[in-house]
Amino acid sequence: MASNAYDVLVLGSGFGGSLLSAILAKSGMSVAMVDRARHPRFAIGESSTPLADSALAQIAKDYDLPELMPLTKYGSWKRSHPELTCGLKRGFSYFGHRRGQPFDASDQLVVAASASDEVSDTQWLRSDVDQFLFQLANQVGADSYEGVDYHLETEQAGWRLTGVGETSPLSLHAEFVVDATGPAGVVLETLGIADQTHELKTRSQAVFGHFAGVRTVADMLVERGVDCDRHPFSCDAAAVHHVLDDGWMWQLRFDDGTVSCGHMLPALGDGEMLNPRQVWDERLATYPFLHRQFSGATLVRPSGGLQATGRLQRLTSVAAGRNWAALPSTAGFIDPLHSTGIAHTLFGVRRIAAAMLGENRLRQQRLQVYSQAVIDELKFIDQLVEGCYAGLPHFRLWSAWCMLYFAAVTSQEHASDPAEVSSFLGVDDVEFGRMLIMARQKLQATLDGDPGPEELASFESWLRDALQPWNRVGLLSPEAAGMYASTAAPI
Ligand SMILES: Cc1cc2nc3c(=O)[nH]c(=O)nc-3n(C[C@H](O)[C@H](O)[C@H](O)COP(=O)(O)OP(=O)(O)OC[C@H]3O[C@@H](n4cnc5c(N)ncnc54)[C@H](O)[C@@H]3O)c2cc1C
Structure with a gap:
């Protein structure tokens, strides 16, 4: 023994x-x-x-x-x-898709996180x-x-x-x-x-695996005549998000040619089980872009096949x-x-x-300070995430709500010591917390009014003003038109 x-x-x-x-x-x-x-x-x-x-x-x-x-x-x-497999991650890219409809090139958001390949983030x-x-x-x-x-x-x-x-x-x-x-x-x-x-508002679950043979988004866009030169970096060298009617899909590309892919869906009730293969196939069949992107793809990891979680x-x-x-x-x-x-x-x-x-x-x-901080941070992340889901199926509301995360994270990245550990994402910033609550109320009012283009633009405009004290990088600027190069972290 x-x-x-x-x-x-x-x-x-x-x-x-x-x-x-x-x-x-x-x-x-x-x-x-x-x-x-x-x-x-x-x-x-x-x-x-x-x-x-x-x-x-x-x-x-x-x-x-x-x-x-x-x-x-x-x-x-x-x-x-x-010998350690990783992937290049220059930032975050988002592409909106509607059930059964062809991709609309105006539904794109690309946000840089790293200034060059050399200093870039990675997929692990x-x-x-x-x-x-x-x-x-x-x-x-x-x-x-x-x-x-x-x-x-x-x-x-x-x-x-x-x-x-x-x-x-x-x-x-x-x-x-x-x-x-x-x-x-x-x-x-x-x-x-x-x-x-029970204090958390987000309700989602995942189905995921690693695939080979997934076509790049850039390839798919070029095929549709979409101009990828507008992207501040290659949109596949990113945490790719396909934003769907009731959830989203991630795609993270590794240098060995495999891609981590996962669907995030509304969580089922307690005790309800989903069939991962059935969910996967249904989603691909529902969204023509994804269907074509995965037409030659095969699951390569994990050995047990597609994984499904309960509510996360x-x-x-x-x-x-x-x-x-x-x-x-x-x-x-x-x-x-x-x-x-x-x-x-x-x-x-x-x-x-x-x-x-x-x-x-x-x-x-x-240890006591740590305990409270980590719980507050998880609740804060819940607020940053839940609003994105609430904005669906409107890609513009989803994208606008993402800007709250980018305001919080770029504020910390631009701070004199970004690795300062007293607060993750600036959770102790009381003013930001107040603004976040107001933003959620404004989002709800927008959603309740069954928004058209004018209401969506009005929410973006309100949020642009509200974010101003934390917006060092031009978030929501009309000139950027959803393509953000200036958001990269300082080197
Ligand atoms: C679907 C999904 C997608 C995610 N995507 C991202 C992302 O893109 N980016 C990101 O930053 N984070 C992401 N995360 C979060 C990320 O996975 C975690 O933050 C990270 O894994 C935490 O690492 P860890 O070492 O603390 O725990 P884990 O990675 O969970 O490791 C836990 C370890 O404990 C072991 N273990 C389990 N049970 C026992 C036991 N009873 N006794 C002893 N050992 C045990 C396991 O074998 C494992 O080695 C994602 C999470 C999920 C669920």
Whole structure:
């Protein structure tokens, strides 16, 4: 039997758990990572952002982990780690589609996030990246236990994990435990922490997989005579969003030619199950553009076939306590829209690391601040996402509501220290919060009036004025006509 005592047990060795383990081990703590699965394994959540890049770079500097630095930009990633699959992500592109109708070229929105390919964001093939970070944690001293079936319980002096590893039984003790298990939320479950998902307004679920043979959007547009030269960067080197009548589809292109694709749909009721293949085929059959784009596509990952989730939204009422902390994506989750997950996780990793490695007497206070902050941030993301869905099927309302996210994120990207961790997306900006509530009321009034072009333009105009204090990059400017080059993060 492996029987060991550690300072910290990190449950879950996704990129978040692995990075936190690497930081703590590198800083001298004894750390054990425990995962039910084994690397490499399929994982979803692949599209990075400038805030994620700067947070990762800051971790590399603060904790003497130079191995991370190449992964913060596309150019250095490709030179240093060609064996780790990634994709070029210059920003966000959106294309509106109506059921059964041909694509209308006026329904486009392209927003730059990175100024050049060299400094660009990336799409992470998570099986590669997570394994790399897991191995890094091992190299800097963390112990790891994979494929473990276990039971966790509290003890007077901390935590006890007993279980069966791949070769032998194990019994591990630690003073502190980090829950990095994502939706499993093992520590939250063990402690019986109350859930507050009912506070969330977004209701969506996903069907997804990785495909080969998906035609590029640019190719499809050129075929329809649409001028792609208007795009500030290649629209496929992006988090591509196909905005549909009642949901949207993401497409993230990797350099090995495969594409992560997923449909986001209105969530079914509790206990209702969807058939992923049926949903997928129906959606392709409904939207002629997608039908043609996928005509030669085949599913290549994961080995189990198309994946379907239930409702994705969840939120805990407490994200840290005296001797435990949960990473952001364990504390809650809203939706893939706006690609907030990786950046939020990295902000969480930094805050938990700072609490654990800082002055001992401040640890409790810092963990409490973290707990409240991460919950407030998830509620804020809920507001940023829910309004987009509410605007459907109007592509213009969807696009206008997206500008609230871009105002929040570009404000943080342009701040003197974008990786400053006190608040993710500027959630502590009270004025922005007030404006967001007013914007939602205005959106509702617009929707209630069954809007035509004039009402849509009037909402955009109202929002342009309301956003002005946070709009450093020309969002909603009529001259941009939905094509934003000036939104790229400062280098
Ligand atoms: C459909 C979807 C699409 C997304 N798209 C994006 C995106 O484009 N961009 C973005 O930034 N974010 C996205 N996200 C969010 C992103 O996936 C998460 O933010 C990210 O995966 C969090 O990483 P993590 O390491 O904290 O947890 P995870 O990646 O969830 O890793 C959890 C780890 O815990 C292990 N585990 C599970 N149960 C147990 C257990 N009981 N005991 C021990 N180990 C366990 C798992 O094997 C895994 O290794 C998306 C999420 C979803 C659901």
